[in-house]
Amino acid sequence: MIRAALLSLLLAGPAAAQDAGAAAAVRAAAEELERAQLRLERAEGAGDRVKALTATVRAFEAGLAGVRDSLRTASGREAQISRRLAAREGEVARLLGVLQTLSRAETPQQLLHPGGPMGAARAGMLVSAVTPALAEEAEVLRRDLEEAETIRALQRSAEARLTEGLAGVQAARAELSRAIADRTDLPKRFTEDPVKTAILIGASETLTAFASGLGNIPKGDEAPTDVDIRHLKGELALPVPGRILREAGEADAAGIERPGIVIETPPQALVTTPVPATLRYRGPLLDLGLVSILEPQPDLLFVFAGLGTVYGEIGEVMPQGAPVGLMDGQEPAPSPSGDGALSPASDTLYMEVREGQRPVDPLTWFATDKG
Incomplete structure (x- = not known):
């Protein structure tokens, strides 16, 4: 399933992309998928599989x-062409009418003119002058119609690739979850005290109170660390x-x-730790949904809610x-119009x-273009 979807996205890159930036992104992702697939095939343990599947999900x-x-x-370009054709609908109809009239008229009839030979000559000169303009207009119309049809064909192809890609990323996420469940090679700095954690959750009314109390829970034989990031x-x-x-x-x-930031993400996007860190808490908390709290170094916490x-x-x-x-x-599955898949x-x-007992602006730690 993953390999088939990988190839589908690889093929979709040059066909579906209508701009250089998107095309480059698809090609880079496809190349990363191939590398991740190779790592997955060579993985010898659950830890290696987690790393390879993490790269696979991110590339998907x-x-x-x-x-x-x-x-x-592509949809924007098609809409632009459609608006242009709609605005010129009357002009296009007249153009087609003139072209059809000229094509039906027999040559001897075209040469007859009530004004005699001189009138016929003037009419011939007028037709000669108008014909190139008509031909140019007809060529512009032909190109627009051909481009619109090409874009529709590319959209149909890309939507099919998107459907296969969605199936592939879902399969990769499921495999990643299984690999994480099988992983036993991560070191542990301490063993959780579930009773004291539950008491702290019940007694905390805010994230600040919970985070402050988290550092006070005895952690047994905690391995020392001198990490400094x-x-x-x-x-x-x-x-x-x-x-x-x-x-x-x-x-x-x-x-x-x-005091934190809110990041808009795609649905089911993979969240990873930006640096090596100890997992201090994971689970439901207050009204924040599921929360993970990481400790990269003493007195520094990253909270993901x-x-x-x-x-x-x-x-x-x-x-x-690490995931x-x-x-x-x-x-969302691509709809017939494609709208839902374009903007899930x-x-x-x-x-x-x-830091310590106080929150700081996360953007002092994280590099971002701020949207």
Whole structure:
């Protein structure tokens, strides 16, 4: 299933893309899929399979985004041509009428003129002058109609590839979940105390209270760490592809201000850890949905809230790029018009960064173009 969908997206790249940027994105994603597939075939353990499948899912997501961009471009171009033809409908009808009249008239009849030979000569000169303009107009019309038909054919092909790609990414996500469940090779810094964690959840009314109390839960024989990632400040990649919907301190529709940022993501997008980090908590929390809290170094927490699926065990040290979870939502199947597949319903990830006991603007740690 994954290999078939991989080849489908690879073929869709040059056919579906109507602009250079989308075409390049699809080709790059297809190349990454091939590399990930090779790593998957050579994987010897669950850990290797998790890494390869993580790359596979990310490449599928990039490829699908590229195909959608191509379809959007093609749809926009088709709409532009349709509007132009509709605006010239009367002119085109008159042009076709003149061309049909000229094509039906017999040559001797065309040469007859009430004004005699001189009138016939003048008429012939007029027809000679008009004919190139008519031919040029007819050629423009022909090119527009041919382009519209070509775009429709490309859209049909790309929509078929998109359907296969969606099936492929779903299969890859399912395999990734199974591989994570089978993984036993991650080191653990500490063992969770579920009773104390449950008590803390029940006693916490805010994320701040929970995060503050999390560091006070005894962790037993915790392995020491001297990790320091301050030199990476401002350079970390976002944990999920998307755009910044709200920045830290920016009020939402209800007027609530939060110290974190909101990232708009595709449905079921894969969320990964930007640096090696210990998983301090995963699970439901307050009204934030499913939450993962990572500790890259002592007194530094990355909080990801609003996930649909969470991975890992509390206390595990997750390597950079390891899957943290999947966003919620559902990838729509392409509709006959293609509209739903072009702009699938998005989801949002809330991300907060805490240094010590206080939140800081996540964009001081993460590199982004801010939307």
